[in-house]
Amino acid sequence: MPVVTPTITEVKDLKGKPVPHGSTTVETSVTLSGLASKGLEVEIFDGTATKGKAPVDPVTGIWSREVTGLSVSEHRFTAKANYGASPVSEPWVLNVIAAGLPTEDFESGFSGDEGGHIRPGASRNFPTLVVLNVSAASVSFMNFHEQLEPYSSGRPLSVIGGLVKLTLKISVKRIKFGAVDQSAYTEAKVSYFDEQGAIVHQTPIQFRAWNEYTAPDLKRIKTIEIEHTLDKGQHVFFDKFTFTY
Known part of the structure; x- marks a missing residue:
């Protein structure tokens, strides 16, 4: 046999x-x-x-x-x-995965009174993802008490200039997040990468709006890269990430 x-x-x-x-x-x-x-x-x-x-x-x-x-x-x-x-x-x-729709609002995962600043090359762990400052001039989680609702509240991910990488702990099918700018004279783009590190989608970020993306069939999103390409020294805020598996 x-x-x-x-x-x-x-x-x-x-x-x-x-x-x-x-x-x-x-x-x-x-x-x-x-x-x-x-x-x-x-x-x-x-x-x-x-x-x-x-x-x-x-x-x-x-x-x-x-x-x-x-x-x-x-x-x-x-x-x-x-x-x-x-x-x-x-x-x-x-x-x-845990039951319920996973979210990330950056309300936990940092300590101290300085807004949880992340220097270039450093990272910070959150419940659903890891934030890496690749080349941004500033990455923090400070509340600037501006009118950010409904797209952000509390302590959003705040970026000035350069590239930030978000690596998800579990790959997802769909991502939605809010984005708010301090100035109309700013530009940023978001790139989505699959589990093999290949880019599957790239698009300009819409500010004071919800940004969302669903991966194509047989693909799942593992990494997000946010690049603040035109900053004028102004912060941009990202918050209220929700994930669909």
Whole structure:
């Protein structure tokens, strides 16, 4: 009987909804199934951590295993054969996310009384993303008490001149954010990059407005670059980011 390299052919949540490879779910329990050598056994791994063994049906060659207690993070599942030379399946990757529409308003993630300034080359961690000051003259989270509503409030991301990079902790399908300028004589653009670092869209930023973008089919957004190209020494503000997975 030829040795069959295991495969993962399907993942479903406990409601029976498919969780495709590379997708997201709010469920913390999933059931994996696949094919392997009939009547033998496979072991399921999440990264390097074992998640238990599953017998292979002696007639159909199908195996199935429920995995519970998944953390809010990326999970990379493989099925390893407990026979032959222990061949391993291709990975099945999924992201478990918190329930509800994720947002980022920069109200947490910094300390001190100086507006959380980020010097060029430095970064700051927030719940949904990491902000890196690539080349901006100023990056801070100061409230200038100007009329920024409804597009911004509290402590927005404030930029003067240059490039700021926002790296998302989990790739998303759609992004929406508010932008406000201090002066009409300012220009900025936003670029969206996929998980491989390839640019998928670039457009001028609309101020005193909502800016939103949905990635094309089979693409997800991992990184955003905001470049303040004409600043006149004036701040521009970005806030109320919402993400759709």
